[in-house]
Amino acid sequence: MSLSRDVKDRATELLSALYGCEAAQDTLTALEGLLAEDEIPSAKTRTWPALSERDALLITYGNTFSAPGEPPLGTLLRFLKTHVGDAISLVHLLPIFPYSSDDGFSVVNYLEVSPELGGWEDVAKIGEQYGLTLDLVLNHCSRSHLWFQDYIRGEAPGRDYFVEADPADPRLALVTRPRNSPLLTPVEVRDQGSRWVWTTFSADQVDLDFANPAVLLEYVRILLTYIRRGARVVRLDAVAYLWKTLGTPCINLPETHAVVKCLRLIVDAAVPGTLLLTETNVPQVENLSYFGEGNEAHLIYQFSLAPLLLYALTLGRTAALQTWAAELPPPPVGGGYVNFTASHDGVGLRPLEGLVSEADRDALLRRMRERGGYVSMRRLPDGRDAPYELNISYFTALGGDDGEAAQLARFLLAQTVALSLQGVPALYVQSLIATESDLLGVERSGQTRAINRRRWDYGELNALLAREGSVQIRCLNEIVRRLTLRRAHRAFHPEAGQRVLDTEDGIFAVLRTPRAEPGSQAVPVLCLFNFTPETREADVAPLCGGEGRQSLVDVIGNRRIACPRGLIRLPAYAALWLKAV
Known part of the structure; x- marks a missing residue:
């Protein structure tokens, strides 16, 4: 396929x-050659429909489950x-x-x-039933990758693919770190002796040099x-750290955003409806920047949601969650949020920055440690370590x-909030079955x-799912039902x-209103949650008070609920989807 003049210009x-x-110019010519290299399904043969209320994503490793002979x-x-x-409609296969x-x-x-997992034919079988999400791990590759073996031997093409730096360079102190492990790792290069390569995440994960167009x-x-x-x-893993410029924090740089814009142009041209999802576990404002002006990621994760829900359910305070959600801007046209509580990674703590005080964050972490959780650290420019990520099963965390x-x-309340907010819900496979910390x-x-x-x-x-009343089957059935x-x-x-x-602290309420469409009624749903262990009253006037209705229907509970004076009683940890009747 060929690129349009407008796409070429951009x-x-x-x-x-x-x-x-x-x-x-040379890079653009090479890009066009890649697009023409093999036939890519075009808009005439494959287009993906726009995401809707019927979409939800499941996050899983390829080897979460194993059985003999399969x-x-x-x-x-x-x-x-x-x-x-x-x-669910989409399956996110973590790196396979x-x-x-x-x-x-x-x-x-x-x-x-x-x-160990199977082959592309097994991936295709999943793709026949569900939309596939695959990881593009593009910030770094393994030391065992052929590119890095080229680098060690001083051979093309890999010899020019990695980032070197001098460990004595004082500018390295400015680099934002997601870990407290060394930023640089020494390696022996043929005929050159010891060299120091950039390793943002670990000594086995060597960063690529995107300043090289190859x-x-x-x-x-x-x-x-x-x-x-x-x-x-396609999920862009750790993309925020992609570009390195000494003298800067080397995170969220303009060049990184330019690379994402390039990938967006290519994806939109190759198969319209294919979506880029950026993985940027950073504070809220930085995370939102990956929408660009509607020309970067199609989807971004709501990284602040998971720690805010833990905070609210652990301490019974919803003010921070309410403020964050109320200030969240609508996504650009054609873009959307991915709402999740748990994933293969831990619960990121940087997305809490500016949303709760350090004292409240530390109070949360103390409670999580009491429940068997771990807290990983990152290195600050001044040499101190700060909390970066909480490692614990989300189900265990809410014990x-x-x-x-x-x-x-x-x-279930936490999962239902993720199902309720604007965007696409994503559920980690371990959450479906109430997996405790391993x-x-x-x-x-x-x-x-x-x-x-x-x-x-x-x-x-x-065996657990066949056991009547087991927490695994109760959790699975209820999440699937919702x-x-x-x-x-x-x-x-x-x-x-x-x-x-x-709302009052401890209560969280979100009114979702569909767009009016010809020939169909726009029925709002009030999503109402009690984050406390006590029965509380909540105002539901936005649905029934203004029109004098005396009852609502709870979609989740499949029951009518009286609301005299526009008030409703919420049991402890209740999660309701209310619509007027």
């Missing part, structure tokens, strides 16, 4: 800013068909490629499926391969002394992130209106 402008005019990707599909069905560390995020080969072209080739393999969404029923109620996994691996990455024997899990209910209400369309109501 790409030339971006590439010129990155590489200069002459290199920009590739783990096949077992995953069996779990989805048996227990989830069409309650050969790797050397970090559970897949230290990629050895971007174009092959790890034989590196950009390598990742465009990989991106197009994923699109050809059926990816509806307490009041029993399993209350724990499950809190957990302390044995931490002990075996020595990695605190393993606490929320349990690998299940499928026979063991099925996802199914959500699909039937246009008020949960990603572009439906959202108004956060002013």
Whole structure:
């Protein structure tokens, strides 16, 4: 396929800013060659529909479930068909490629499926049932990747693909760190001796040099391969750290945004409706910047939601959650938020910056440590360490002394908030089945992130799901039921209106209003939550008080609820979706 004149002009402008005019023309020619290299399904043969209230995403490793004589990707599909069905529409397969560390995020080969998981044919079978989300791990690759082996040998092309720096350079102190491990790692290079390479995340994850246009072209080739393999969404892992310029924090740089804009142009041209999702675990304002002016990411994560929900449910205070949600701008046309509570990573703490005080954050972390959680640290420019990420199962994090029923109620409340807010909900597979913290996994691996990455024997899990009244089957059935209910209400369309109501602390209320369409009635839904262990009263006048109605229907509970004087009684940890009748 060929690029339109408008796309060429915009790409030339971006590439010129990155590489200069002459290199920009050469890079653009190479990009067009990549697009023409193999046939990519065009808008005539494949277009993805716009996201709607019927969409929800499941996040999972390819080997979360295992069964004898079956590739783990096949077992995953069996779990989805048996227990989830069409309650979700998208499956995010965390890196499925050969790797050397970090559970897949230290990629050895971007174009092959790890034989331990299955093959591309198993990925295709999942793609026949669900929209695929695949990871593009583009900030770094494994030390075992052929590119880095080229670098060590001083051979093309990899010898020019990595970032070197002098550890004595004082400008390195300005670099924003997501870890407290060394920023640079020494390696022996043939005929050159010891060199120091940039390793943002670990010594086994070596950062690529996107100031070399050949590196950009390598990742465009990989991106197009994923699109050809059926990816509806491509997640850009750790993209905020992509560009390095000494003397700057080396995070969220203008050049990084320019690279994202280039990838957006290519994706929109290749298969319209394919979406880019940026993974930027940073404070809110920086996170929002990856929408650009509607010309960067199609989707961004709501990283502040998970820690805010933990904070609100642990301390019974919703003021910070309410303020954050009320101030959240609507996404640009064609863009959207991804709302989640848990993932393969821990709960990010940087997205709490500016939303709660350090004292309240530390109070939350003390409670989480009491429940067996770990807190990983990052290195500040002054050499001190600061909390970066909380590692704990989200279900365990919401435990307490009041029993399993209350724990499950809190957990379901948190998941239902994520289902209610403007955007697309994303659920981690471990959350579907109320997985507790995997302390044995931490002990075996020595990695605190393993606490929320349990690998299940499928026979063991099925036994739990077959046990009447088990917390696993109660959690799974209820989340699937709420996802199914959500699909039937246009008020949960990603572009439906959202108004956060002013409520007493401990109560959270969001009014979702669908767009009016000819021939259909726009039925608002009031999402109402009690974050406290006491019965509370809440004002529901936005739905019934103004029109004199005396009752509402709770969609989740499938019951009428009286609201005399426009008030409603909310049991402890209640989660309601209310509509007028």
